[in-house]
Amino acid sequence: MNRNEVGENHGNVVQAHHVGSVHLTSPAPVPTALNGVRAASGSFVGRDPELASLDTTGLTVVCGLAGVGKTELVLRYAANFPGDKLFVxxxxxxxxxxVAPAQALEEFLIALGVREIPPTEAARAALFRSVTAEREPMLVVIDNARSAAHVRPLLPNKHRTIVTSRHRLTGLDDADHLELGVLPADEATSLVGDAEVAELCGRLPLALRIMAALRKSDPDHDWASELRDVDLDLLDDGDDRSVRAAFELSYRALTEEQRRCFRFAAMIPGLVVTSETAAVLAGGTEARARKLLRDLRTAHLLEPGDRLHDLVRVYAAERVSEEEDQETREQAVSRFFHHLADRAEQMSAALRTPKQAEALHWFDRHRPMFLLTALSAILMRHIREGGRLAWAVHDYLELRGLLHDLKMADQLALDAARNLGDPWMTARAQARLRDTGRYFTDDSR
Known part of the structure; x- marks a missing residue:
C-alpha cells in the first residue's frame, strides 16, 4: 500500500518522510479559433489588380468610401491565405x-488559446506580440478602423496584417495604402447584369449587389426606370447616403411582413439579429422570424451571420421612425427588454445544470447585445429589466473569462439598483463589483 507521511510544515514548503506515489495532471489545452473568417460574398467579381497588390508582406491599409467593398476584397484574399487567420x-x-483595442486583443488572445488574459490593454498587447512571434505566418485582419491609435495595439511584430478603413490612416507610418474605388464599368455590369443599372448605381458594389438581387427576383421589371424615379443624387454623393435609393428599391420589393421584420430588426442593440429576438420585437413566432430573416438575406438587406450593415441599419432606423408610431415602438422595445432579461436569468440558472452546453450556446449567440441592451434599457427608463439582464450575465461572462464585459455588466447592475433606490440590491451589486475587481490591477481600474 502506498503511504504518504508528512514530517514538518515550514510555511508553504512541506517536508515528506515517505512518498508512496505522486500523480501530476495538466489542464486540458484551450481550444483555438484561428480559421473562423467568413467567406466573401458569392457575388464577388473582378478586383484582380487589387488582389494581386495584397499578395505581399507587412502592413496594408485598404481604404475607401462605405460600401465600396473593402471588407469583401480582404475576405476574398483571406480565402487563399495558406496560414492561420485572425479577424476583428x-x-x-x-x-x-x-470595439475597444483592449476588447479586440482579448478576442485575439482567446482565439490563440491563451487561458489567462491580462487586465490592461498594454499587457494584452505585449502578450499578443509575444504569442504571435512564436507562430508560423498568419493573417491578421482589422476591419472598420477609424484611427491609427485604435490599430497600433493590435499590430503583431510580424505576420501579414491588413486594415480596412474609410480613412487613409496615414499615422501608420510603415503601412502600404490601397485606395479602393468603385468597380470598372465591365465588372460592375457583370455583377448587376445591366450596364445602365450599373451606372445608375454609381458602380458601388454594395448598391450593385442589392440591384442584382432585385433583378433576379423580377427580371422583367424596368429597374433602370425606377432608379431614375428616385433621388439619384443619393447614389452619387460619396457619403453614407450614397446607396439610400438602392435600399429604398430593395425595401419596396419586400412584402409588408418582410418590411416589418426589417424595421424591427433595426431596434435590436448589438451586431446580430437572431430569430428569437426578431420574433419578440415583431410579436410573431420564432419559426416565422427565421424565414423572414432568410428572405432579408436573399434581398441583401441582411449580411451573412444575420448582421445589418452599418448603412442598412441607418436606413432601417429611418423607416422605423417614419412608419411605426411611438406606442408601437415602445411596446416592442418593452417586450424585448423583458424577454431578454427573462431568458438570461433562465440560461444563467441552467449553467449549473446538465443543460450547461445549451445555455452556453444561447449566451454565445446573444453575447453582442447584452451590454448594449442593458445600457439601453436603463437609459430608456426600463431600469429593472436592464439591471436584471446585467446581473444575469455575470456568471456566463466570468465563465468565459470576458473580464472587461464582466466589470461593465456589474457596474450596470449597480447603476440600476441605485436608480431604483433599492438598498439591498445596491449592497449586493457593490459586493459583486468589488469581488470582480480581484481580476484587475490598480492600473486597469
Missing part, C-alpha cells in the same frame, strides 16, 4: 458598438 471588426464608425 472594430466598428469604429459606430459610437455605440465600437
Amino acid at each position: 471588426d472594430l466598428q469604429d464608425y459606430d459610437d455605440q458598438r465600437r
Whole structure:
C-alpha cells in the first residue's frame, strides 16, 4: 500500500518522510479559433489588380468610401491565405458598438488559446506580440478602423496584417495604402447584369449587389426606370447616403411582413439579429422570424451571420421612425427588454445544470447585445429589466473569462439598483463589483 507521511510544515514548503506515489495532471489545452473568417460574398467579381497588390508582406491599409467593398476584397484574399487567420471588426464608425483595442486583443488572445488574459490593454498587447512571434505566418485582419491609435495595439511584430478603413490612416507610418474605388464599368455590369443599372448605381458594389438581387427576383421589371424615379443624387454623393435609393428599391420589393421584420430588426442593440429576438420585437413566432430573416438575406438587406450593415441599419432606423408610431415602438422595445432579461436569468440558472452546453450556446449567440441592451434599457427608463439582464450575465461572462464585459455588466447592475433606490440590491451589486475587481490591477481600474 502506498503511504504518504508528512514530517514538518515550514510555511508553504512541506517536508515528506515517505512518498508512496505522486500523480501530476495538466489542464486540458484551450481550444483555438484561428480559421473562423467568413467567406466573401458569392457575388464577388473582378478586383484582380487589387488582389494581386495584397499578395505581399507587412502592413496594408485598404481604404475607401462605405460600401465600396473593402471588407469583401480582404475576405476574398483571406480565402487563399495558406496560414492561420485572425479577424476583428472594430466598428469604429459606430459610437455605440465600437470595439475597444483592449476588447479586440482579448478576442485575439482567446482565439490563440491563451487561458489567462491580462487586465490592461498594454499587457494584452505585449502578450499578443509575444504569442504571435512564436507562430508560423498568419493573417491578421482589422476591419472598420477609424484611427491609427485604435490599430497600433493590435499590430503583431510580424505576420501579414491588413486594415480596412474609410480613412487613409496615414499615422501608420510603415503601412502600404490601397485606395479602393468603385468597380470598372465591365465588372460592375457583370455583377448587376445591366450596364445602365450599373451606372445608375454609381458602380458601388454594395448598391450593385442589392440591384442584382432585385433583378433576379423580377427580371422583367424596368429597374433602370425606377432608379431614375428616385433621388439619384443619393447614389452619387460619396457619403453614407450614397446607396439610400438602392435600399429604398430593395425595401419596396419586400412584402409588408418582410418590411416589418426589417424595421424591427433595426431596434435590436448589438451586431446580430437572431430569430428569437426578431420574433419578440415583431410579436410573431420564432419559426416565422427565421424565414423572414432568410428572405432579408436573399434581398441583401441582411449580411451573412444575420448582421445589418452599418448603412442598412441607418436606413432601417429611418423607416422605423417614419412608419411605426411611438406606442408601437415602445411596446416592442418593452417586450424585448423583458424577454431578454427573462431568458438570461433562465440560461444563467441552467449553467449549473446538465443543460450547461445549451445555455452556453444561447449566451454565445446573444453575447453582442447584452451590454448594449442593458445600457439601453436603463437609459430608456426600463431600469429593472436592464439591471436584471446585467446581473444575469455575470456568471456566463466570468465563465468565459470576458473580464472587461464582466466589470461593465456589474457596474450596470449597480447603476440600476441605485436608480431604483433599492438598498439591498445596491449592497449586493457593490459586493459583486468589488469581488470582480480581484481580476484587475490598480492600473486597469
